[in-house]
Amino acid sequence: MNLRNIAIIAHVDHGKTTLVDQLFRQSGTFRDNQRVEERAMDSNDLEKERGITILAKPTSIEWEGTRINIVDTPGHADFGGEVERILSMVDGVILLVDAAEGAMPQTKFVTGKALALGLRPIVVVNKVDRSDARIQEVLDEVFDLFVALEANDEQLDFPVLYASGRNGYASEDMDRREGTLTPLFQKIVDHVPPPSLDQDAPFSFLVTLLDRDNFLGRILTGRVQSGVVKVNQPIHALDNQGNVIETGRASKLMSFRGLERVPVEEARAGDIISLAGLTVATVANTIADTSVSVPIQAQPIDPPTLSMRFAVNDSPMAGREGSKVTSRMIRDRLMREAETNVAIKVTESADRDSFEVAGRGELQLGVLIETMRREGFELGISRPRVLFGEDEDGKKTEPYETVIIDVDEEHSGTVVEKMNLRKAEMTDMRPSTGGKTRITFSAPSRGMIGYHGEFLSDTRGTGIMNRLFEKYGPHKGAIEGRKNGVLISNGAGEAQGYALGPLEDRGILFVGHGEALYEGMIIGENAKTDDLEVNPMKAKQLTNFRASGGKDDAIRLTPPKKMTLEQAIAYIDDDEMVEVTPKSIRLRKRHLDPHERKRASRAKAA
Numbered sequence: 001m002n003l004r005n006i007a008i009i010a011h012v013d014h015g016k017t018t019l020v021d022q023l024f025r026q027s028g029t030f031r032d033n034q035r036v037e038e039r040a041m042d043s044n045d046l047e048k049e050r051g052i053t054i055l056a057k058p059t060s061i062e063w064e065g066t067r068i069n070i071v072d073t074p075g076h077a078d079f080g081g082e083v084e085r086i087l088s089m090v091d092g093v094i095l096l097v098d099a100a101e102g103a104m105p106q107t108k109f110v111t112g113k114a115l116a117l118g119l120r121p122i123v124v125v126n127k128v129d130r131s132d133a134r135i136q137e138v139l140d141e142v143f144d145l146f147v148a149l150e151a152n153d154e155q156l157d158f159p160v161l162y163a164s165g166r167n168g169y170a171s172e173d174m175d176r177r178e179g180t181l182t183p184l185f186q187k188i189v190d191h192v193p194p195p196s197l198d199q200d201a202p203f204s205f206l207v208t209l210l211d212r213d214n215f216l217g218r219i220l221t222g223r224v225q226s227g228v229v230k231v232n233q234p235i236h237a238l239d240n241q242g243n244v245i246e247t248g249r250a251s252k253l254m255s256f257r258g259l260e261r262v263p264v265e266e267a268r269a270g271d272i273i274s275l276a277g278l279t280v281a282t283v284a285n286t287i288a289d290t291s292v293s294v295p296i297q298a299q300p301i302d303p304p305t306l307s308m309r310f311a312v313n314d315s316p317m318a319g320r321e322g323s324k325v326t327s328r329m330i331r332d333r334l335m336r337e338a339e340t341n342v343a344i345k346v347t348e349s350a351d352r353d354s355f356e357v358a359g360r361g362e363l364q365l366g367v368l369i370e371t372m373r374r375e376g377f378e379l380g381i382s383r384p385r386v387l388f389g390e391d392e393d394g395k396k397t398e399p400y401e402t403v404i405i406d407v408d409e410e411h412s413g414t415v416v417e418k419m420n421l422r423k424a425e426m427t428d429m430r431p432s433t434g435g436k437t438r439i440t441f442s443a444p445s446r447g448m449i450g451y452h453g454e455f456l457s458d459t460r461g462t463g464i465m466n467r468l469f470e471k472y473g474p475h476k477g478a479i480e481g482r483k484n485g486v487l488i489s490n491g492a493g494e495a496q497g498y499a500l501g502p503l504e505d506r507g508i509l510f511v512g513h514g515e516a517l518y519e520g521m522i523i524g525e526n527a528k529t530d531d532l533e534v535n536p537m538k539a540k541q542l543t544n545f546r547a548s549g550g551k552d553d554a555i556r557l558t559p560p561k562k563m564t565l566e567q568a569i570a571y572i573d574d575d576e577m578v579e580v581t582p583k584s585i586r587l588r589k590r591h592l593d594p595h596e597r598k599r600a601s602r603a604k605a606a
Helices: 017-025 045-050 076-089 106-118 134-150 184-192 329-339 362-374 409-421 451-458 496-505 565-571 594-605
Strands: 002-010 059-063 064-070 092-098 119-124 160-164 169-171 202-213 217-226 228-230 232-237 244-249 252-257 262-266 266-268 272-276 284-290 308-313 345-348 354-359 379-382 395-408 425-431 436-444 464-472 485-489 508-509 522-526 532-534 575-578 585-589
Touching: 002 076, 002 106, 017 059, 017 064, 017 184, 017 532, 064 134, 064 184, 076 106, 076 202, 092 106, 092 184, 106 119, 106 134, 106 464, 119 134, 119 184, 119 485, 134 262, 160 184, 202 272, 202 329, 228 451, 228 464, 244 425, 252 266, 262 266, 308 329, 308 362, 329 345, 329 354, 345 585, 354 362, 362 565, 409 425, 409 436, 436 464, 496 508, 496 522, 496 532, 522 585, 565 575, 565 585
Parallel strands: 002 064, 002 092, 059 252, 092 119, 119 160, 485 532
Antiparallel strands: 059 064, 160 169, 202 217, 202 284, 217 272, 228 266, 232 244, 232 284, 252 262, 252 272, 308 354, 308 379, 345 354, 379 575, 395 436, 395 464, 425 436, 485 522, 508 522, 575 585
């Protein structure tokens, strides 16, 4: 059978997963009467809630005698660790671009990787039926992007299709607004070369994805680089240096048919398959026939730029809501994550009750914390900090990001001013679609931690910010942090409306009447710059005297400000933590006892 391997690249929300749904339907992968979820490729709960693709997933469709393996890639740079390896499994890419928004930074990241591997792109301008579509301008932007990414002449001569994934049509005619996706299927078959791999050499296979199954154990996914593999064939795993890690048998081979994995008896060079039977082999290892001793070279992964401390929850309320609270459980879970997700590095602290988890960005680590929380874990999370480096002269360097902001004209001044405070440099400013202005900055990652919430309130929720790792550059010096202090509970008990009422004058409250509190817990933001210890548990004294005028003062409290996990992590300072449990997110001081806090701040000042 004819074979084509292709990856789909798109920015978050440009309609990639919806387009794949339509490819399934029109190729007959889904029966007409089959009930299929919207965006079938986003199978993980968090992917569905956030509407983003986090994990890369291979799938496969058949069209007129050709099997097309499609790999859906994450559009967010935080999950870029997935992308780099996946591109080594395919022979071509479809670049999907929104007809109004144009080429965005995450597309730039993945497209750069694809062009560097020599893959030839097919450009699909999606959502051409949008009222604010600017098709020709977007095409020019894509061409400029390819030139900036140093594409060769063959790559610059790319075919273009105009499509609407939601309505299920694609055409080479810019003005057509109906039809089917047949032109896209045809273009894939004509433009993407079949895998040119050696069928007669011994079997070899590079692991690009790893997941677990309760019955089969570790499942390794990748593309067969050479030869043929049959069920129960003896195989071994090699690391990057060519050392044998383990030997075993290919106990089960599975190929992708639609969204299902189906068992197969053998697989040939070019097939994308999953293989079970090994217990130690992991991502970037080579699985091969026992006669093979030279490993396949894996793409190097960009280094992590940000780290957080995951600690055992030691608050007075620990263990009340979660079932997984010990450091051993947390350690096993993090080690399992680092195994399947190569962009994450885990190191254990000396006291063994906390772990430094380094990754690509706040979103990636936020998704990991949210996943663990849903699994029943309780954790104490520190403020994110960037990982510094050194240049050849021994000078300190830090990670920088390209930040692209689309904002209404009236808010652009505020945004530029706030970004300047964060030591960002403006590199470009131009009008964008819908009367917005697009401003591009080069900013130290350190300054961007915790800015997103403030950005949304500054732009009244209308601004859009996209960030992408750019480079390691010179250290920019001190960056101003949070200006306000916090209100700290001075004891344990229940919050009382009678006590909270007067505290509203002091700042913004994070807790409401009847909530359980403990000493050292942060209950609100102080309007001033210093921290303030308060008593939110003071109840009204009952006496025999009636209030004058015959009516008691009714207390009307403003609803407390409740933070999401991301907002809480972005809000805290260096001496604070977020307590994360399956049901609650609380803010607290690292040292709950006020005397210990004083000692720690004196030691820091010294």
